[in-house]
Amino acid sequence: MLECLPILGDVAEAMQITIYTDGACDIHAENQPGGWAAILQAVGGDGDVKRERVISGGAEKTTNNQMELTAVIEGLKLLTRASGLTIVSDSRYVIDIATRQKKVVKNKSLWNDFFDVADGHYIEWKYVAGHSGNKLNERCDRLAVAEKNKRAKRRLESPSEPAVLQENMVGIYLSTRHSAKDKTTSWAAIIVKDGEERELSGRLEKTNELEGTLIGALKSLKSLAPDQDVILFTAQEYLSKGMNQWLAGWLAKGWKTRGGERVKYRRHWEKLQRLTNRQQVSFRFVKSREEIPYFQRGKELTAEILSRA
Numbered sequence: 553m554l555e556c557l558p559i560l561g562d563v564a565e566a567m568q569i570t571i572y573t574d575g576a577c578d579i580h581a582e583n584q585p586g587g588w589a590a591i592l593q594a595v596g597g598d599g600d601v602k603r604e605r606v607i608s609g610g611a612e613k614t615t616n617n618q619m620e621l622t623a624v625i626e627g628l629k630l631l632t633r634a635s636g637l638t639i640v641s642d643s644r645y646v647i648d649i650a651t652r653q654k655k656v657v658k659n660k661s662l663w664n665d666f667f668d669v670a671d672g673h674y675i676e677w678k679y680v681a682g683h684s685g686n687k688l689n690e691r692c693d694r695l696a697v698a699e700k701n702k703r704a705k706r707r708l709e710s711p712s713e714p715a716v717l718q719e720n721m722v723g724i725y726l727s728t729r730h731s732a733k734d735k736t737t738s739w740a741a742i743i744v745k746d747g748e749e750r751e752l753s754g755r756l757e758k759t760n761e762l763e764g765t766l767i768g769a770l771k772s773l774k775s776l777a778p779d780q781d782v783i784l785f786t787a788q789e790y791l792s793k794g795m796n797q798w799l800a801g802w803l804a805k806g807w808k809t810r811g812g813e814r815v816k817y818r819r820h821w822e823k824l825q826r827l828t829n830r831q832q833v834s835f836r837f838v839k840s841r842e843e844i845p846y847f848q849r850g851k852e853l854t855a856e857i858l859s860r861a
Contacts (some may be wrong), residue, residue: 567594567602569637571627573646574682574692575619576700578718586614587699589692590627605630610699617645618659619696624650625666634672642682642689651677717744717783724772724784726791727850730761731858737764740853741772742846751849755857765791766820770827778830785836787847792837795824 570593577586587610594603607626610619620643627639641647648654649663650670656663680686682693717723723744730737737760740753752772756764765788776782786792799821802808807815815821827833841847 567596569594569631569635570640571624571630571637572640572688572692573620573623573627574642574689574696575616575621575623576693576696577614577616577619579616582615583613584615584718585700585703586611586616586619587696587701587703588619588623588626589695589699590623590630591688591692592627592630593688606695608695608699610696610703612703615659617643618662619700620646621659621662621666623692623696625662625669628666628669628673631673634674636674636676638676638678640678640680640686640689642680644679647677647679650675718781719746720781721745722776722780722782723846724769724782725844725846725850726765726768726772726784726786726788727847727854728761728765728768728788729851729854729858730764734858735759736858737761738854738857739764739768739771740850740857741768742849743772743775744846749846751853753853753857755860762788762790763817763820766817766824770820770823773824773827773831773833776831780831782831782833783836784833785838785844785847787838787841787850789837792835794821795828795833795835799825 572591572593573589575586575588578584587608589606589608592603592605593601596602607630609622609626611622614622620641624639624641624646631637649656650666680689682689725742725744726739727741728737728739735758737756738753739756740751743750743752752775754768754771756767759767765786769784769786769791772784773782784791801810802815802821807818809815838844838847
């Protein structure tokens with residue numbers, strides 16, 4: 553496991569190479585934001601670290617196993633020639649398949665990449681339990697988690713792609729439709745939790761679509777038990793911007809807009825604010841809804857409601 557690498561000019565020293573790796577992602581679901589990190593250290597015979605490289609990255613849709621394996625692959629790519637080295641990982645999945653104790657079932661393309669970059673190296677594998685006090689493993693974990701969180705935030709803020717619900721998280725898909733002729737708005741909410749669905753809907757006379765959206769959001773949130781994590785997906789940007797961007801300014805200005813006008817539907821906004829104090833609610837505008845079945849069902853429900861005499 554000793555490799556000669558140039559240190560200064562023509563001076564060379566035998567060094568022990570170790571790559572520490574870690575991945576971070578939801579272990580219970582697929583297609584989640586994830587991160588990975590690898591730290592390569594070359595230690596001289598005197599025990600001092602002579603070289604260190606730190607890299608990290610992630611993916612918008614991935615799995616924990618994919619991130620663990622990607623960290624190893626990217627760490628090995630740092631080596632410019634055949635080497636003897638130790639790889640330290642807290643992933644039994646990676647170690648068991650890399651050492652041929654188990655067969656590849658999933659992630660075959662990624663495993664092909666691993667075997668390509670590992671070819672020619674002599675690798676000794678070392679398992680370390682996660683969060684067991686190994687400083688470099690903990691450092692990798694922090695880097696990987698930071699990359700995961702960066703991508704999770706990006707997904708949540710994206711206007712075009714709905715977030716994936718985590719276990720025990722509630723999703724509310726809120727749709728509205730307005731009839732100018734009757735001055736009536738219908739609303740429908742498809743509420744999803746752990747694969748189970750239920751529907752709520754209503755008809756609001758003499759109500760425009762903006763106010764109808766606020767009322768539909770209120771009725772949907774009120775139907776939930778307190779202390780739940782909720783993402784409310786809305787077809788109305790008015791609701792998402794109001795709760796995510798404008799509310800703080802309204803409160804600071806005494807419920808007045810930037811132009812000094814009174815905020816419309818204040819009582820609804822105040823009720824929404826109180827509800828978000830008892831629940832962890834994220835409001836998410838979804839621009840493209842055609843391929844989301846819950847919005848398609850909401851579209852059908854709101855149309856049916858308006859068609860009733």
